[in-house]
Amino acid sequence: MSVNYVALGDSTAVGVGATRGGGYPERLASRLRKDGLSVGLTNLGVSGARIRDVFTGQVKAAVAAHPTLVTLGVGTNDIWRGTAVEDFQEDLERIARRLKQTGSPLVLVNIADLALAPVAKLVPSALYEGRIEPFNAAIAQVARTEGLHLVDLYTASQEMFPRAPRFFSGDGFHPSAEGYEEWADLMLPTVRTLVSR
Numbered sequence: 361m362s363v364n365y366v367a368l369g370d371s372t373a374v375g376v377g378a379t380r381g382g383g384y385p386e387r388l389a390s391r392l393r394k395d396g397l398s399v400g401l402t403n404l405g406v407s408g409a410r411i412r413d414v415f416t417g418q419v420k421a422a423v424a425a426h427p428t429l430v431t432l433g434v435g436t437n438d439i440w441r442g443t444a445v446e447d448f449q450e451d452l453e454r455i456a457r458r459l460k461q462t463g464s465p466l467v468l469v470n471i472a473d474l475a476l477a478p479v480a481k482l483v484p485s486a487l488y489e490g491r492i493e494p495f496n497a498a499i500a501q502v503a504r505t506e507g508l509h510l511v512d513l514y515t516a517s518q519e520m521f522p523r524a525p526r527f528f529s530g531d532g533f534h535p536s537a538e539g540y541e542e543w544a545d546l547m548l549p550t551v552r553t554l555v556s557r
Contacts, residue, residue, distance in 0.1 A: 369432055377530075
C-alpha cells in the first residue's frame with residue numbers, strides 16, 4: 361500500500377533545531393516505511409509560517425499533490441507575533457475545508473506548552489501566558505466541526521518536556537532531533553490507524 365503524505369506547517373515541519381533527520385514529518389514517514397508501507401513525502405512547511413502563510417502559500421500545492429495523508433502543525437508563531445485567535449480560527453477553518461476536498465484525512469497537532477520551554481525564561485511571559493489555551497481551544501473546535509484528527513501535543517508536552525531534558529535544541533525553543541523523535545512517536549498511532557483504513 362502506498363501513502364502520499366503532505367506535511368504543512370512551520371519550522372517544526374522543516375526540522376529547525378535538529379542536527380539530522382528533519383522535523384517530525386520525515387520521522388513519521390520513516391516509521392510508516394518500517395511498517396512496510398510505500399511512503400512519498402511532500403514537505404511544504406516553511407520556517408516562521410503563521411496560519412495565514414499556510415493558507416496562502418501551502419494549501420494550493422497540497423491540494424495539487426493529491427495527498428492520501430495530510431498533517432498540519434501551526435500556531436506557535438501566531439502566538440508570539442500577536443495573531444488574533446478569531447483570525448487564526450477562521451483561517452484554520454478555510455484550510456480544513458479546502459483540504460477536505462482532497463478526501464485525505466487531515467491530522468492536526470495543537471500547540472505545545474511553551475511555558476515549559478527553556479526560552480520562556482528569556483521572554484516576557486505576556487507573550488504566551490494565557491494565550492496558548494485559547495488557540496488550542498480554537499484548534500479543538502475546528503477539529504470537531506470539520507472532522508479532523510487532533511493529536512494533543514499540549515497535554516503530552518507537559519509530561520514529555522520534564523521527562524526528556526534533551527527535547528529542545530540549543531536555542532531552547534525548537535525541538536532537537538530527540539524532540540522530533542518524541543513528536544513523531546506521539547503522532548504515529550493516529551496516523552497509523554488512518555493510513556491502514
